[in-house]
Amino acid sequence: MPTTEEDALARLIDAALPQTQCTRCGYPDCAAYAQAVARGEAGINQCPPGGAEGIARLAAMTGRPIVPLDPARGTEGPLRLAVIDEAWCIGCTLCIKACPVDCIVGAPKVMHTVVAGQCTGCELCIPACPVDCIAMVEVSAGRTGWSAWSTAQAEQARDRYAFHHIRIEQAARDNDARLAAKAEAKLADLPRHTQHTDPATIERKRAVIEAALARARARQQSRG
Structure with missing residues (x-):
């Protein structure tokens, strides 16, 4: 369990990250990477979007020495934004699902x-596209790391990422509610459709429906 000091340090580290949510650090998002750094489980040099300045920021916060960016995570580079070739887009929505900040509409x-x-230039939409119609276009005129990205942009990205998760969780809760309602309706309607069915078959169907209903309710409770 993380300590209060680790939690506080993780929040400071997270606030110092660019919030691209690109996963190149090896963690699912910036907050998870910040927590790992605070616990001493990850290096301070695993964030390519933050670059050298990002490493210096984390070094100052953690008291660790400044080290070069881990080449296994990528290289520091300019800000590049995704652009979709409209002529080739097939409307599959896979890029929309992959985007961590809901910046793709369609x-x-x-x-x-x-x-x-x-x-945010995370590039997560690139492998998701089945027709390779997404390209990354440089927009920072050669500026890299924090020189190509601002604190205001990072804060906006953090807010949009949080909203993305709220939206996904709400959609999952709504789906669970629909499944539970459907199972309850089938359970209530079971006697009418099984008037000429043997009792053993009826009980098997009832057990299957009740199990599905229990799973739906459990998912609803776990999502709170």
Whole structure:
């Protein structure tokens, strides 16, 4: 269990990260990486978007020596934003699902587009696209790391990432509620559809429906 000091340090470290949520550090998001650094489980040199300045920031916070960026995580580079080739987009929505900050808009079988002012350059949409219609375009004129990215942009990205998770969790809760309602309706309607069915078959069907209902309720409770 993390200590109060580790929690406080993790919050400071998270606030010093660029919030691209790119996962290149080896963790699912910036907050998870910050927690790992605070616990001493991760190096301070695993964030390519933060670059050399990011490492210096984390070194000052943790008291660790400044070290070069871990080459296994990538290299420090300019800010690049995703651009979708509209002529090739098939509207599969896979890039929308992959985007951690909900900056891609569109609908199934409809051309998608990237809201440039909200894109963090995480590149997670690139492998998700089945037709390779997404390209990364440099927009920082050669500036890299924190010189290419601002604190205001990082704060906006953090807020959008938090909203993304709220949206996903709400959608999952809504789906669980629909499944539970459907199972309850089937359970209530079971006698009418099994008037000429032997009791053993009825009980098996009832058990299957009740098990599905229990799973749906358990998922609802776990999501709070």
